[in-house]
Amino acid sequence: MPTVKLSELPADTQLSYEDAPYTISANDLIEKIGDGEDLLEHTWYVAVEKRWKPDAKYMLDQYIENEYHVMYEDWDKRAKDCLKQEHYDRIQVVLDEAFKGDHATKYWMLDGPEVIIDFLPE
Template identity: 40%
Template structure:
């Protein structure tokens, strides 16, 4: 998270996404403004601009971590021998399997909280709405 000065919700473009750190709710700015004004969503909590991200599996990283985790239980020089077993073709096949297993968004899509947003929109009183 960045420590920049908070942005005001009312000044943000309506198509930007913001999220509540406590509830993990995500809203488009226009939707959040409407729901706060209508009293459907609480302006409470820590709100941030979010950035959508996508995680991608790495066969090389997986293999490296596996060899690192196992090498202390094996004999001297085993890590180098184990690493030699993973030819380019083998790594490519493992990568294909990982890509297939992690296709779609189920375990790969996530977001990060980027910059704090100050909620400067308030629920409308019933008299004001008329």
């Protein structure tokens, strides 16, 4: 896995570690380490912002597949035949409206390089 030095990252780069409940900017991490907080025990990574977007067709296909085991033979094919692109499009509009905004769609992945902590408190 590639690595990058903490001192070489832009101040606003978001960082995190495995199973962390938050992200922190590179600048804030440097400050917290400088203030004596014990954050060196973690392996830090550059956190990459992602956006989740619901997909109406995928969701309905999954629902039909999940219901198949309690329904009769060929039920799934018949159910899927009822759904046209216009139905998916209308449902997608509702989903897009319901899930708009950062609170529901923004998340972070540790897809960036590992961060080498080259700044140590004095």
